[in-house]
Amino acid sequence: MSTDYKDTVFLPKTDFPMRAGLPKKEPEILQHWADIGLFEKLRAQSKGREKFTLHDGPPYANGHLHMGHALNKVLKDVINRSQQMLGKDAHYVPGWDCHGLPIEWKVEEGYRERGQDKDEVPVVEFRKECREFADKWINIQIEEFKRLGIEADWEQPYKTMNYQSEALIVKEMGKFLMNKGLYMGTKAVLWSVVEKTALADAEVEYHELKSPTIWVRFPIASSNDKLLDGASIIIWTTTPWTIPANRAVACGAEFEYVVYEVTELGENSIAKVGERLVLNRELAEQVKIDAKIEAWTEVGTVSDLSNVKIKHPLNGLEGADGGYDYEVPLLNADFVTNDAGTGFVHIAPSHGADDNELGRQHGLEVPMMIDEAGVYYDHVPFFAGSCVYTQEGKAGDANGRVIKALIESGSLLAKGSMRHSYPHSWRSKAPLVFRATPQWFISMETNDLRDKALKAIDDTRFIPEKGSTRLYKMVEGRPDWCVSRQRVWGVPLPIFMEKKTGEPLRDQKVLDRIVDAFEQEGGDAWFNSPPARFLGNEYNPDDYEQIQDVIEVWFDSGSTHSFVLEARPELKWPADLYLEGSDQHRGWFHTSLLESAGTRGRAPYDAVLTHGFVLDNKGRKMSKSLGNITAPAEINAKYGADILRLWVVASDYSQDLRVGDEILKYQADSYRRLRNTLRFLLGSLDGFNDAERLPVEQMPALEKWVLHRLTELDAIVRQSCADYDYHAMFQALHNFCALDLSAFYLDIRKDTLYCDGVDTLERRACRTVIDTLFDALTAWLAPILCFTTEEAWLARGKTDEAESVHLRTFPVVPADWKNDTLAERWDNVREVRRVVTGAIEVLRAEKKIGSSLQARPAVYINRPELLSAIGDLDMADICITSQIELVEADAPQEAYRLNDVDGVGVVVDSAEGNKCERCWKVLPDVGSHPNAEGTCSRCANVLSRAS
Structure with missing residues (x-):
């Protein structure tokens, strides 16, 4: 009859539960942090330490958090917590972009739903509603960020709409005004007729659009090549409405151009037998098919395209009162390709970026053709009142009217349609137009801004490195920075323009008065104050026009370093790190670089880290229409925030990240392995105290090997933190727990822990090492599993050392624990095992x-x-x-x-032999110990000493 020895075995004992219950437990831990004032304690504890400043790129205050927000903020939190635990002062100030069209658009939607006319609402009242809208969402997002475990200065975040922020944004813009880097120019900018404003590149997305296509004759008026007499240059375009603004045609210097004479037409062709067409040889055959031309003869290759003059295709149009009776030049341009079209490009400087630049180089007119609503101005011959796109973003009548006029003037060779990628507003989803408007620009050449920015890129560390090349190419080829917007919810441009000269007033005293007013009242002061308040006694307000444009929001966010890093003594300038998604190479990284390089001669950051985008589990972009959205709040409710945090670091965040239920279940399994490791360590430490601790030199080889592994992990952790590579850090820690501990060391030592006597050297050594393991793992994992490690730390009851695991620093692992010879020995032993x-x-x-x-x-x-x-x-x-x-x-x-x-x-x-009733080993001596029936000698000895 067997004896029950269950109560004599030292089984693990802990209150740390196997089932995490994170959705319920995490809010309790958040409350614990609030109760002890964790953020304040961190600040007090780290006072005087080396500062680490990760400057927060401002999210937009207009909706609940999505997975992109979660990825971004969790990664920032992991970095800040790890830098704090490395012994630095990682004071993290979160911030928000508050101005701009998305909020203005939402407030206007409310007006439209109520049947109100936004233009009848006083500007200051409208701005007040925008401010309240932003504040509402900031408060909501703060709570949602807190739920993810983000530790930050939530009581004092920065907002671009704070009065102090608006004053300093104006001050920064004033620097460009004073150094003449800011100027007004007429340029073609991407314009939304729905939102009635110019858009930055970062506000543009591309969607498929069906457009009419036309092939248009430009009759040659004069040239140096007799072959061109009586011929027409043919262009192809998908924007017929831009033809009235034509001021030139471009060609490629390296292409072969040929004159073809039409000899036979196909059915429904509107070409003419006997006419001569000039085309790029490589594209001619496709034009022949598109124009339904059955046959033509090659007259000859053009030898000289210099000094060619061409008639406008609407030349002689009846009803246009001679408005198009002029000639335009043929110009070489490097943007002309032979990918599609005819080899010639129609140039409308008012309606294209390349067109505008080519026109500027050659002194072409940049006519003002369409207004902010996408309608031709009254002065446009023949087409006055025609609409390109309606206020609903639908195609207007302009394309049709132009095509009809080309037919009437005999200039249309062919027409068709095609689907192609076309720029749209990311808010209204409506197609955009390039439109020449008076805008305010920061010059990339004045004050050597481009060169300063490029040098700053060379001086910055990029993670991954390819980000440097990407940003360099963007800055190297970018046009001047358009910093004006024709809206009201934003920081006003601090400009008075002299009516007589058209020049902006550059007076530091005036700027200082504007800054002072904004510090007291914010940007509203610009709209509700008489100009004399700013102009003072030196200038007559009647002589000046007060500009009513606002500063584009990318300048706002690009200036945050001035009113956050420089203005707050707890931070430092430049920042150690800027961290955002890879799209911010053309957004926040870019504009921050230009603003800082233009005012301070260098970037506002020492390093830039980029992460990928969040996709669904099939690699698709998340969208409501696909029904594939995974929201952070849903993950918190189902799995807990620590699972979301684990997903961030377990993924290679330098690439796009996939997320979905199956992926999260996998991360939950990984989490359980880590949690069970911590639980086993806690259970095995029941009753452990310093009196039981064993010096390293007395430990068995297996324990010394574990300590050696800790030196390796310590090096990995510290290097990973230096590289901001938490993916590598997590993989190392996870594999250590799963392979080195659970499947090897702890598996071997369970018998020692459960069945050896409490005073044996092996058991004391094991428990000493487990205590060391617990301290190290809870610290190393704390930045990642911020809730679980806190729960484990509190369960260990070591609050006399630190009220929170997050008030600790990474442990100092003694260098003499490292033993490569011992490690090699155990590698061989594990092969045999x-x-x-x-x-x-x-x-x-x-x-x-x-x-x-x-x-x-x-x-x-x-x-x-x-x-x-x-x-x-x-x-x-x-x-x-x-x-x-x-x-x-x-x-x-x-x-x-x-x-x-x-x-x-x-x-x-x-x-x-027989099975020991206590340790379950099968040994020959079992049953030979009368004082401990059915046990082996080891267990019998333990029992006799216990009695």
Whole structure:
């Protein structure tokens, strides 16, 4: 009859539950942090330390958080927490972009729903509604960020709409005004007729659009090549409405141009037999097909395209009152390609970026053709009042009217339609137009801004490195920066323009008065104050026009370094790190660089880190229409924020990240392995105290190997933090817990922990190492699993050392724990162990044995280095068998082997003896100890000492 020895075994004991229950537990931990004033304690604790400043790129205050927000803020939090635990002062100030069209658009939507006319609402009242809208969403987002475990200065965030912020934005813009980097110009900018404003590149997205296509004759008026007499240059365009603004035609200097004479037409062709067409040879055949021309003859290759003058295609149009009766030049341009079209490009400087630049180089007129609503001005011949796009973003009548006029003037060679990628507003989703408007620009050449910005890029660390090349190319080829918007919810441009000269007033005293007023009242002061308040007694207000445009929001966010980093003594300038999605190479990274390079001669950051975008589990962009959106709030409610945080670092965030239920379930499984490791450590430390602690020099080799592994992990953790590579850090920690601890060290030492006497050297050594492991792992994992490590720390009851795990620093791992020779020895031992455990698993799968303790493997080894590594180690304990036999010989043919482990074979027999009722080992001496019936000698000794 067996004896129940259950109560004599030292099983793990802890209040740390196996089931995490994170959705319920995490809010309790958030409350604990609030109760102890964690953020304030961190600030007090780190006062005087080296500062680490990660400057927060401002999210937009207009909706609930999405997974992109979660990825971004969690990654920032992991970095800040790890830098704090490295012994720095990582004071994190979150911030928000508050101005701009998205908020203005939302407030206007409310007006439209109520049937109100926005233009009848006083500007200051409208701005007040925009401010209230932004504040509402900021407060909502703060709570949502807190729920993700983000530790930040939530009581004092920065907002671009704060009065102090608006004053300093104006001050920064004033610097460009004073150094003459800011100027007014007429340029073609991407314009939304729906939103009635110019858009920055970052506000533009591309969608498919069906457009009319036309092939248009430009009759040659004069040239140096007789071959061109009586011929027409042919252009192709998808924007017929821009033809009235034509001021030139472009060609490519390296292309071969040929004159073709039409000899035969196909059905429904509107070409003319006998006419001569000039085309790029490589594109001519496709034009022939599109124009339904059956046959033509090649007249000859054009030898000279210089000094060619061409008639406008609407020349002689009846009803146009001679408005198009002029000639335009043929110009070489490097943007002309032979990918599609005719080899010639119609140039409308009012309606294209390349067109505008070419026109500027050659002094072409930039006519003002369409107004802010996308309607031709009254002065436009023949087309006055025609509409390009309606206020609903639909195609107007302009394309149709122009095509009809081209037919009437005999200039249309062919027409068709095509679907192509076209710029749209990311808000209204309506198509955009290039439109020449008076705008305010910061010159890339004045004050050498481009050169300063490019040097600043060279001086900045980019993670990944390819970000440097990407940003460099953008800055190298970018046009002047358009910084004006024709809206009201934003920081007003601080400009008075002299009516007589058209020049902006550059007077520092005037600027200072504007800044002072904004500090007291914000940008509203610009709209509700008489100009004399700013102009003072030196200037007559009647002589000046007060500009009513606002500053584009990218200048707002690009200036944050001035009113956050420089204005707050707890931070520093430049920032150690800017971190955002890879789209911010053309957004925040870009505009911050230009603003700072233009005012301070360098970037406002030392390093830039970019992460990818969040996609669904199939790699698709998330959208309501696809029904594939995963929201942070849903993950928090179902799994807990620590699972979301784990997903961030377990993914390669330098690439696009996928998320979905299956992926989150996988992360939840990884989390359980980590949690179970912490739980086992906690349970094994029940009752542990300093009196039990054993010096390292007295520890067995296995414990010394674990300490050596900690030195390796410490190096990985610190290097990963320096590289901001938390993916590598997590993988190392996860593999250590899963492979080195759970599947090896702790698996081996369970018998020692459960069954050895409390004062044995092996058990004391093991518990000492486990205490060290717990301290190290909870610190290293704290930046990632901020809630779980806090729960474990509180369960350990070491609050006399620190009220929170986050008030700790990473442990100092003694350098003398590192032992590469010992590590090599254990690598060899583990090779042998893998073969043994593999052989036992085969028998277990065949149901020939149950527990590995029922096995007695004979291990055949013919490699001296393996036998030397084993030495005096107890391989039965290491392989978790009751008995083991080591044989220095070649293994018999029937032995179990592993292909990747040479020289080791295993034959498994059943262990001899009886099963110990206490430790379950099968040993010959079981039953021979009358004072402890049914036990082995080890267990009998433990029981006798306990009694």
